[in-house]
Amino acid sequence: MIVAFIIAISFLVFFHELGHYLVGRWCGIRVLAFSLGFGKEIIGRTDRHGTRWKICLIPLGGYVRFYGDEDVASRPDFKGMETLPEEERARTLNGAALWKRAATVAAGPIANFLLAIGIFAVIFSVYGRPVSDPVVGEVVAGSPAETAGLEVGDVMTSLDGQHIDTFDAVVRYISVRPGVPVKLTVERDGAPVELTVMPERVETEDRFGNKMELGRIGVVGNRESGNFRVERYGPVAAIGQGALQSWHIVVGTYDYIANVFAGRMKADQIGGPVRVATMAGQMASLGFVAFANFAAVMSVSVGLFNLLPVPMLDGGHLLFYAIEAVRGRPLPERVQEFAFRIGLFLVLALMVFATWNDTIGRMG
Numbered sequence: 001m002i003v004a005f006i007i008a009i010s011f012l013v014f015f016h017e018l019g020h021y022l023v024g025r026w027c028g029i030r031v032l033a034f035s036l037g038f039g040k041e042i043i044g045r046t047d048r049h050g051t052r053w054k055i056c057l058i059p060l061g062g063y064v065r066f067y068g069d070e071d072v073a074s075r076p077d078f079k080g081m082e083t084l085p086e087e088e089r090a091r092t093l094n095g096a097a098l099w100k101r102a103a104t105v106a107a108g109p110i111a112n113f114l115l116a117i118g119i120f121a122v123i124f125s126v127y128g129r130p131v132s133d134p135v136v137g138e139v140v141a142g143s144p145a146e147t148a149g150l151e152v153g154d155v156m157t158s159l160d161g162q163h164i165d166t167f168d169a170v171v172r173y174i175s176v177r178p179g180v181p182v183k184l185t186v187e188r189d190g191a192p193v194e195l196t197v198m199p200e201r202v203e204t205e206d207r208f209g210n211k212m213e214l215g216r217i218g219v220v221g222n223r224e225s226g227n228f229r230v231e232r233y234g235p236v237a238a239i240g241q242g243a244l245q246s247w248h249i250v251v252g253t254y255d256y257i258a259n260v261f262a263g264r265m266k267a268d269q270i271g272g273p274v275r276v277a278t279m280a281g282q283m284a285s286l287g288f289v290a291f292a293n294f295a296a297v298m299s300v301s302v303g304l305f306n307l308l309p310v311p312m313l314d315g316g317h318l319l320f321y322a323i324e325a326v327r328g329r330p331l332p333e334r335v336q337e338f339a340f341r342i343g344l345f346l347v348l349a350l351m352v353f354a355t356w357n358d359t360i361g362r363m364g
Helices: 001-028 077-084 099-125 144-148 167-175 234-261 273-285 288-306 316-325 333-363
Strands: 031-046 050-068 129-131 155-160 183-189 191-197 200-206 211-216 229-231
Touching: 001 031, 001 050, 001 099, 001 273, 001 288, 077 129, 099 234, 099 288, 099 316, 144 191, 155 167, 167 211, 167 234, 273 288, 316 333
Parallel strands: none
Antiparallel strands: 031 050, 129 229, 155 183, 183 191, 200 211
């Protein structure tokens, strides 16, 4: 479990920080350190550009530290910047042109999204993607589907006006909409039929005993009537499918967050290092494809988390840059310093909450 976790998190962090590093170097910004992990350095070397490449003791992340940064969160060293000559200041992150700063910061999350797309593309082209048609093979008695009037043999064609062509698309759409009426169009005896179904919130459990709450309507697919198959794609189509799969994860994540704030779903799926480590071990036990798929999902999650508009995170820096673009000048130093303290508190609070969820989940 621990080995799988370290491999997965190091892989994702490396690509995230590599995005920052490559674009930063391309923009002429000097890089002081590229670190996998935090804390005491275990091994490292300094390259000819003066960048210290190192692996540190605590494998829970990493960072790229640019010239002119006060700390690993790329908080500007305002006092130190004042003493630098103009030519040297231009080689710092905070002293670079606005577009260079934005590109360098955004490159980290973008690298994670590109990595996820690449992993999914490889899986879909080499191993294929199991799919089936959205045909109702069984209607669970007493379920919302039965109440809505769904019948065996119905072909589901659209949900809230959105065209669907696989059973997985139905599951994905319904699972994040418990308690929300969904307009469902089915094809029955060659004619369209309009129905409205109200997904119910149910607790499910996977083969490892992990519990989660999802929306369900009570329809089951059938391998024969649903034409179950494994589709393989060429390189270009696989990349497109990988991008689409990554987008589904993004949408699903935001739908889940919206449901949490609306009170339709619990926040117990927000996990920390313990849960990620546990899941990494579980997926590794299922084989390479399952582990690679898990890594792709986590890569999207890392990208999304870093884009949160919270100071200390990439999204917080991008928010500052957007405000600067509108104002025509950066926010005052004292405002940025205060915002970074708030950001630190929010990140720590989220980590505590996620760790608490991990603890409760393990006890449960």
